[in-house]
Amino acid sequence: MKALPTPTLDRIAGEFLQFVALPQVARRTPSYSIRSRRDDSELGLVTWYPRWRAFAFFPHPLAVYSSGCLLCINRLIAEEKARHRTEIAARRAAR
Amino acid sequence: MKALPTPTLDSIAGEFMQFVALPQGPMRTPAYSIVSRREQRELGQVRFYPRWRAFAFFPYNLTVYSSDCLLSIYRLVADENERRLMVGPEHVDQIRRLMRRAFGDSPAGSKRGYAWLRTHFHVGSVHELGTARRAGQVIRMLREVIQRGDARRPAMRPDGRAAR
Secondary structure, three states: OOOOHHHHHHHOOOOOOOEEOOOOOOOOHHHHHHHHEOOOOEEEEEEEEEOOOOOEEEEOOOEEEEEEHHHHHHHHHHHHHHHHHHHHHHHHOOO | OOOOOOOOHHHHHHHOEEEEEOOOOOOOOOOOEEEOOOOOOEEEEEEOOOOOOOEEEEEOOOOOOOOOHHHHHHHHHHHHHHHOOOOOOOOHHHHHHHHHHOOOHHHHHHHHHHHHHHHHHOOHHHHHHHHHHHHHHHHHHHHHHHHHHOOOOOEEOOOOOOOO
């Protein structure tokens, strides 16, 4: 994994998780890998889900999530959603 | 899926999912299946994870969750964790039953039981224990008292008469 967790993402991620921004190749929206802080194993992804036109959480099988982790992931999705909306509004205003 | 979703679970579950309480079987804690409302497909489970001593979310393979769904699952997990930590009616019933066995069914026995509770746990009633952990301690100690079998006998006064 080349990309490092950014301070903003680190603030959301909490005690047990870290969110690593994945390289944005041929995608218009960012994707994040959810990794365990302890053993750096990948637990899931947060990425754009075109069918729902929203960011969604794709858990890996055999991963287990505590209530705190679920809240952190939810916060990441909410922040990404807000940022996405601001970007769209800015793009529309620029037109 | 035999069990039906309860109204409380339904209010947490939201628009797209439903939480179905699974038959408890030999497990001591409840478990819930997360089912999609549209396709009635199972998406994951919420159950007790002994290693963390807490309820956790176990997603199934090839499932996707929106932010709302995650929030609903979070609420269920958090509620179950909170309930586990509180003294529940099952604890109260069990403690009262054990107290009757340990100290006798009579009013004097009941008095001795509550005196024992006050001495060892500094509370006047079972509800005041607060946490399930303390209720567990009471249950363990009461079992020891029953095993010893000395609590049923009323304490003796120095003059040889039974104390009231």
